[in-house]
Amino acid sequence: MTDVPVRRARARAGWIFRPRVRSAIIQILLVALIGLAGWYIFQTTRQNIAAQRLVTGFDFFWVESGFSISQTLIPFSENNTYARAFLVGLLNTLFVSALGVVLATVIGFLVGIGRLSQNWIISRLCGAYVEIIRNLPLLFQILFWYLAVLTALPVPRQSISIFDEIFVNNRGITVPKFVFGEGGGFVFGAAAIGILLAFVVSWLARRRTVATGKPLRVWPLNLALVVGLPLACFLYFGVSVSIDQPVLKGFNFVGGLRIIPEFLALLIALATYTAAFIAEIVRAGILAVPRGQTEAASALGLRRSKVLRLVVVPQALRVIVPPLTSQYLNLIKNSSLAVSIGYPDLVSVFAGTTLNNTGQAIEILGITMLVYLCISLVISFAMNIYNRRIALKER
């Protein structure tokens, strides 16, 4: 009889001890605390900046840069703005990263498979490659390629010439450049469309093979699309092609297309270093496929190449892709070591020269971090989609 009011009183006093209420309160407090800390940081930064009368904001982007950059994928001169310098640096970072990822993947797969080879010499060579490369610091390897290999090449006057067309010296590799006349754009457009169509054809053919069980021969059609289409376009429009040949004039070669040693050193170092890690990931992936799978496939009468392509690799990829993503992200972030050899990447051009000339450290470092974050998120997003596609589908 006295029970009910007591229980009610306890309930009234105890609402604060209910798990849901309590956890809500704790979470609100935590968020408030983090928010306050953020607000405090923001306010003190603002006051400190105001006290020192530092210039802030993003107006510097539209100021003439006044410096030049040694490798630019888009035209750039001293008259261009810092915004364009930012773009040049970003493109250089993306360029070396993209090529690095492709090269590292190719080398990594070859070495990883090679290490499992029955051939004693090949497997030991691949093993030695992995153990040496991945155990030496990357910065050291970049400096090695740059100082000990590439800048040790002869001076331009004593270039190593290959058929008098390609010149290799300590300023890089100079090759002749094809210059397309009017209508050149159509040819490149046709090539792009050709490649796209070839993919569509392969996809359709695959679907048909799956549906009917009959293999289709598509490579002649694809060859025609990829090579024939741009060629036809080229002949139809009568596009003129001239060759811009490099000529030694005074100190350096003029004309042609030059690949600077900073780029080469960074690309080689990044690709070989990351490849050593990828090789181990690939080896682990292949070894993770149970032996019974290979034996079962062989028992079905599949050739060895088909066993690999249809049975082993798809299952191995499930193990390979997630750690592979981390390696790609590492490669992209490691590309910022470019600073040490003067390759004009985002960190060197933007977080280096631009930061120093404008002095706006907070804005520039913020943007640089944001850019690396965005690149990394896009890569891991794309890799996650790919991973979902190849993941085991349970029906």
Added chain:
Amino acid sequence: MKRLSFLFPLAMSVAFAGVAQAGTLDDVKARGSILCGVSGGLAGFSQPDDKGNWTGIDVDFCRAIAAAVFNDPTKVKFLPLTAKDRFTALQSREIDVLSRNTTWTSSRDTSLGLNFAGVVYYDAQGFMVRKAAKVSSALELSNTTVCVQSGTTTQLNLGDYFRSNNMKYEAVVFNTADEVIKAYESGRCDVFTTDVSQIYAERLKLSKPDDHMILPELISKEPLGPVVRHGDDQWFDIVKWVLFAMINAEEYDVSQKTIDQRLKSDRPDVKRLLGIEGNYGEQLGLTNDWVVRVIRHVGNYGEIFDRNVGANSRLKIERGLNKLWSKGGIQYAPPVR
């Protein structure tokens, strides 16, 4: 990433440092030493010797401030900084004064939130090439590759000079002075460019210094001086007047050798400078014998010049513009009174 990871805490310390802008002099006294940002290794300006002691004109200037404040020139901590990191380090209170062959320009003086306290060395930018290249003028440098340090006025002057003379060039940009001279020596570049004083110093690092020559063209004005933060006038005054006092001391023939004798001088300007008359040191927040301390421990302007970059050094650079105004140069200091 190495650079970024260094710059990040710098930027963050702007965010976290308390709002109160306490006087730098009080901070320095409480700490018991001055934090001085210098170059990592530039002969004549700031370089550790074989015993690990810092030497150079920029180093001696910081020692002079320590002598004025503490009567002890060793109460300085030297922080080697790259050209790229130096301003951020000063802005974020990592150092009290930047004495690192830094060119005085309007934007650095204003938008970076800094104050230049004077000119320790009047410099100019020049070019170094190999003698074998058979070049006698900078105007023949069209189509060359130039090695240059990032984040310097040098990099921008280079652009201006080649652009205004319609010459093509390729700039290879490195972070540290060491990387620049290494790349030049390896043959990556035809031309090495920086301030002339620095070319003299860097040339000593080459395996055959005599195979290289400095071209006659000087393409810019590079007044190098010590830098402090905006917002602390007392500290700005101290740094400024230590420099002025050293120049005045040379003018009045007050040196490490003559100081005891000059203390007995009857000349009123010498008496004011050495604190025998007036309380000019106390007005700065120091003691009245501040100049005596500076001269006794470090020397006057002429002495630190000769010892580090001039006649008595390995560099043997002429005084040139850096002579006193009374001897045909442009070094001139306002009077102490």
